[in-house]
Amino acid sequence: xxxxxxxxxxxxxxxxxxxxxxxxxxxxxxxxxxxxxxxxxxxxxxxxxxxxxxxxxxxxxxxxxxxxxxxxxxxxxxxxxxxxxxxxxxxxxxxxxxxxxxxxxxxxxxxxxxxxxxxxxxxxxxxxxxxxxxxxxxxxxxxxxxxxxxxxxxxxxxxxxxxxxxxxxxxxxxxxxxxxxxxxxxxxxxxxxxxxxxxxxxxxxxxxxxxxxxxxxxxxxxxxxxxxxxxxxxxxxxxxxxxxxxxxxxxxxxxxxxxxxxxxxxxxxxxxxxxxxxxx
Amino acid sequence: xxxxxxxxxxxxxxxxxxxxxxxxxxxxxxxxxxxxxxxxxxxxxxxxxxxxxxxxxxxxxxxxxxxxxxxxxxxxxxxxxxxxxxxxxxxxxxxxxxxxxxxxxxxxxxxxxxxxxxxxxxxxxxxxxxxxxxxxxxxxxxxxxxxxxxxxxxxxxxxxxxxxxxxxxxxxxxxxxxxxxxxxxxxxxxxxxx
Ligand code: SF4
Numbered sequence: 001x002x003x004x005x006x007x008x009x010x011x012x013x014x015x016x017x018x019x020x021x022x023x024x025x026x027x028x029x030x031x032x033x034x035x036x037x038x039x040x041x042x043x044x045x046x047x048x049x050x051x052x053x054x055x056x057x058x059x060x061x062x063x064x065x066x067x068x069x070x071x072x073x074x075x076x077x078x079x080x081x082x083x084x085x086x087x088x089x090x091x092x093x094x095x096x097x098x099x100x101x102x103x104x105x106x107x108x109x110x111x112x113x114x115x116x117x118x119x120x121x122x123x124x125x126x127x128x129x130x131x132x133x134x135x136x137x138x139x140x141x142x143x144x145x146x147x148x149x150x151x152x153x154x155x156x157x158x159x160x161x162x163x164x165x166x167x168x169x170x171x172x173x174x175x176x177x178x179x180x181x182x183x184x185x186x187x188x189x190x191x192x193x194x195x196x197x198x199x200x201x202x203x204x205x206x207x208x209x210x211x212x213x214x215x216x217x218x219x220x221x222x223x224x225x226x227x228x229x230x231x232x233x234x235x236x237x238x239x240x241x242x243x244x245x246x247x248x249x250x251x252x253x254x255x256x257x258x259x260x261x262x263x264x265x266x267x268x269x270x271x272x273x274x275x276x277x278x279x280x
Numbered sequence: 281x282x283x284x285x286x287x288x289x290x291x292x293x294x295x296x297x298x299x300x301x302x303x304x305x306x307x308x309x310x311x312x313x314x315x316x317x318x319x320x321x322x323x324x325x326x327x328x329x330x331x332x333x334x335x336x337x338x339x340x341x342x343x344x345x346x347x348x349x350x351x352x353x354x355x356x357x358x359x360x361x362x363x364x365x366x367x368x369x370x371x372x373x374x375x376x377x378x379x380x381x382x383x384x385x386x387x388x389x390x391x392x393x394x395x396x397x398x399x400x401x402x403x404x405x406x407x408x409x410x411x412x413x414x415x416x417x418x419x420x421x422x423x424x425x426x427x428x429x430x431x432x433x434x435x436x437x438x439x440x441x442x443x444x445x446x447x448x449x450x451x452x453x454x455x456x457x458x459x460x461x462x463x464x465x466x467x468x469x470x471x472x473x474x
Contacts, residue, residue, distance in 0.1 A: 047412055054418035054419075063353075064417065065415075106354075107352075180390060235469050239412055241450060242460070270414055
């Protein structure tokens with residue numbers, strides 16, 4: 001049994017919120033840099049260079065890379081031998097978001113009620129996905145998810161007969177509809193299978209993967225590559241200004257599902273792909 | 281701006297944007313804007329629209345001006361502005377034809393516009409500039425001053441006057457009907473997977 005204190009979790013989350021917003025991850029930088037080399041038009045190259053330059057400035061000045069500092073989503077793997085002391089996990093995470101956003105001068109972008117639409121003022125509450133796992137560690141994976149790209153995400157209940165082609169068409173269509181609104185180059189997170197709601201969780205979870213890391217399942221990795229190629233043939237390019245780099249990666253997670261169903265969720269992520277993790 | 285970027289050839293444009301300068305711009309042109317713009321997004325634009333419907337006088341003169349669709353992150357103590365990149369323009373679609381009709385010269389944002397807005401740009405000789413979404417840190421360095429002009433209760437969404445210095449933008453829709461996004465979508469690419 002390991003005891004983890006409320007304030008340890010709170011402080012870890014506050015730090016992750018800031019680091020995610022200030023520091024673009026090395027895998028994203030490498031993927032953007034590869035885009036600069038792939039592009040032939042000066043406008044597309046300049047656009048990607050500016051995005052990289054923005055990342056430098058954000059890190060150097062501890063400024064958020066984008067003013068939409070996102071809704072916080074945390075995937076927590078709770079070791080079943082962990083005991084949390086001093087308060088609940090949910091409260092610790094929300095306290096962390098509150099501190100992280102306020103002290104980091106990050107914008108509050110959460111409305112408490114989706115219909116009444118009043119800003120909560122401190123970017124809480126976060127969306128939480130918890131899973132109980134073996135062991136005595138607490139793994140916190142945090143995403144700060146922008147609204148512009150999230151808005152371009154889609155779900156569709158395909159039929160098993162739609163098959164692989166149906167999946168490819170739906171994902172490519174979603175990326176094209178997102179177009180410039182999602183601030184390309186985008187990362188396309190896809191969840192296939194599971195159930196209605198679980199496919200969406202998988203799509204979100206796939207975004208936690210390192211860019212360039214393919215699915216361990218051969219047929220899924222091939223599907224990722226095929227979709228990526230098609231999306232990049234769309235011509236949309238960086239920011240929709242035209243070019244070859246519409247998407248940096250397509251990342252698919254799959255799960256078992258009902259014999260009669262083929263749920264597919266597509267979660268669109270922008271180039272300001274902000275995620276960080278820590279294990280306590 | 282720190283690296284070789286600032287040496288890239290760009291057309292500098294002084295604001296307010298003169299009619300003939302606006303008319304000469306073409307899609308894909310990379311420009312740098314110098315001078316004053318107004319900021320506004322969902323709530324400020326909606327309020328101005330309502331005021332016009334009700335026959336009220338606007339708190340700002342739209343004639344010849346540009347509106348930047350932005351809601352910056354909070355400025356740190358002693359700094360001019362926080363991260364300040366564009367938000368999605370399409371949410372302002374319902375208001376823009378009316379504003380353009382009153383002489384608004386154009387706006388700065390990101391993402392698709394409705395056909396009505398594109399038609400209004402052509403009709404009134406307006407320009408849609410794109411700023412790179414998600415580069416709010418970089419763009420903040422091109423903003424020299426910020427002051428609240430109207431609707432202070434809207435906080436970061438209030439109408440501000442911003443002074444730009446070499447603010448980088450790209451012409452997305454020009455006054456002669458050019459549409460950069462549409463052109464990009466038509467130019468299917470052949471690519472090798474990265
Ligand atoms: S889509 Fe992403 S990069 Fe674009 S404005 Fe929203 S959070 Fe920023």
